[in-house]
Amino acid sequence: MESIPAHLNRELLPSILRIVGAPVIVLDEEARIQLFNRAAERVSGYSETEVMGRPAWFLLPEDEEPRAREVFHDLFSDERDDLDGLEVAWVTHTGDRRPMAWTSALICDDVDQPARLVLTGLDLTERRDLEEQTRELVAEDAIREAREAALRSSEARFSGIVEMASDAIVSMDSNQRIVLFNRGAEEIFKWKASEVLGGPVEVLLPEHARDGHRDYVEEFGRGEVRARRMGERQDILGRRRDGQTFPAEASIIKTEVEGEWFYTVVLRDVSERHRTQREQRFLLRAGELLASSLDLDTTLSTLADAAVGFLADYCVVDLIESDGEIRRIRVSSREDADPWPAQVLRDVELDRRRPHLVHHVLETGKAQIVSPVTTEHLEGVAQGEQHLEALHRMDPRSYLVVPLEARGRMLGVLLLVASTGRRSYDEQDLELAREVGLRAGMAVDNARLYRDAQRAVQARDDVLGVVSHDLGNPLQAIFIGLEALERSRRRADDEETDQYYYLSAIRRSAELMQRLIHELLEVRRMEEGHLSLERVEQSLSPLVEEALELIDPLARVKSVTLRSELTATELPPVPVDADQMLQVLSNLVGNAVKHTPTEGSVTIRGTCFSDEIRVSIADTGEGIAREDQDQVFERFWRAERTGGKGLGLGLAIAKGIVRAHGGRIWVESEVGQGSTFHFTLPRTSAD
Secondary structure (H helix, E strand, O other): OOOHHHHHHHHHHHHHHHHHHOOEEEEOOEEHHHHHHEHHHHHHHOHHHHHOOEEEEHHOOHHHHHHHHHHHHEEEOOOOOOOEEEEOEEEOOOOOOOEEEEEEEEEEEOOOOEEEEEEEEEHHHHHHOHHHHHHHHHHHHHHHHHHHHHHHHHHHHHHHHHHHOEEEEEEEEOOOOOEEOOOHHHHHOOOOOHOOOEHHHHHHHHHHHHHHHHHHHHHHHHOOOEOOOOOOOEEEEEEEOOEEEEEEEEEEEEEOOOOOOEEEEEEEHHHHHHHHHHHHHHHHHHHHHHHHOHHHHHHHHHHHHHHHHHHOOOEEEEEEEOOOEEEEEEEOOOOOOHHHHHHHHHHHOOOOOOOOOOOOHHHHHHOOEEOOOHHHHHHOOOOOOHHHHHHHHHOOOEEEEEEEEEOEEEEEEEEEEEOOOOOOOOOHHHHHHHHHHHHHHHHHHHHHHHHHHHHHHHHHHHHHHHHHHHHHHHHHHHHHHHHHHHHHHOOOOHHHHHHHHHHHHHHHHHHHHHHHHHHHHHHHHHHHOOOOOOOOOOOOOHHHHHHHHHHHHHHHOOOOOEEEOOOOOOOEEEEEOHHHHHHHHHHHHHHHHHHHOOEEEEEEEEEEEOOEEEEEEOOOOOOOOOOHHOOOOOOOOOOOOOOOOOOOOOHHHHHHHHHHHHOEEEEEEEEOOOEEEEEEEOOOOOO
């Protein structure tokens, strides 16, 4: 970098040091702090006002002070040229010990002026890669340059400090001509300092922003504010030498030198940050799209359309079917792209035994990036002349392919093509595509599981239909025959007894079959949401009595006592569907009797609350294990030790009916102590 005039060195140095991104302190010959920039304030927790004029030692741990005093003496006595990346910790305002690495420069503005020591720190706690960044600061060429500069003049020393900054530092005069352009600026803007020094700053800006920038600087110059930090205004756009624009954060400070205003900008390229933010937004959007539907084709087609424009100019999605066949789901292209290649890719019959665009990933299961795409490569993956022409007309600059994976299985592939005019894909793009592939794979897996579940439900419903239809008619014939036999049986006592026994056994079996069919159909109606309720406000007492009468024969056979402690005055009328509620009571009481041993008892109680009533059915049975209590209301579940008959639907049906009424149902039980089933009903209808 060209040397700048001494008066600019002297006047601009404090201003620039205050806004550079690294902690900087300036000490006089007695080690008193003369400048403490904003980065130093942020790292230490002290403000510049709090530290100005104080000795630098107060910032150091006690065990570091002797060494620091010795090094300070050596620097001022020319026994040492530079700190050379020396590590000396700081103690922050909160008492934390913060490791720091330091470089230094001794500044002598004038023969008659005292020397000042400029220390530039690297906060080691904030660096992800300590070794790499430390090597960058203490690289041999930087040290050599700093030492040579110290021998030449303080101006070159100043240049060395500015050069160390990774941010772009650009100073301009009142005519907005560049007077300082550091190495960070060269790296970001891709211009050499010798090419832009003395030229207009507009070369660093997009054309549409130049007038606005000039007006902004002039307005800033007239204002009373001397500096504006990064984040105080929106990101600006910079322009590289090749014309590429990029987003940047910028701080600006103005300094008056001999009656003329100079403006210094510290600028940071935030392209990668913006790219990461865009990618995160796209992943969020992709997740929303993938979760929006369980239809495979719809979901993946929507994802492909979303990928086009953001990630690709063309996007292809293939699915691997359960039989191993590969089905092309979608080929999407950018709106302004040639649609013919997409049509060819959609319709072409691929010979999967030959190389093709996604052949490598299908064979290995590993993601692939191809960049650049050569003519020879296209000829190697083309399936024919028309396919090759379509590939050429896509004008691919690079492409990448990633698997759609879930639970360790490859379910398909995603192909993304970048045409000329879009930048070539890099490893970061490949990682993003991999993440999209994983999310799409999970969506495909979920959709297939849902589809299989739907098919299973449909198969079950088909079976239920067969059961209800094909068994219903024979059962009806059995009941008709029973009635006829019962009317015509003979009166002889011995024969009547035998005949009545067998007829009763047949009737019980037929009624059991009919009840099982009814329960299956009832569950089906509840799952489909077809359980309709005709609520009438009424007392539960008559329904309880009727349920007890229905179960009484079973209770008598087992010598189980049925007892109701519920009276019409205890519970107020509530809106219920009488038939459905009778079924709940019958199922719960019947279940209690079934699991109560001989000479046991089943008791029904009621409790009234302000907003609901509660009915409890308690038995003296074997009880239910704690680990089984969450499952007793599940369809088709039965405790293995009970060996009971039936399908395990009675409690599931009771749960569905109670919930349809807006109530709750649960069980309290201990093994060997019996069980109590509770359910509640709201006192007013929710309709």
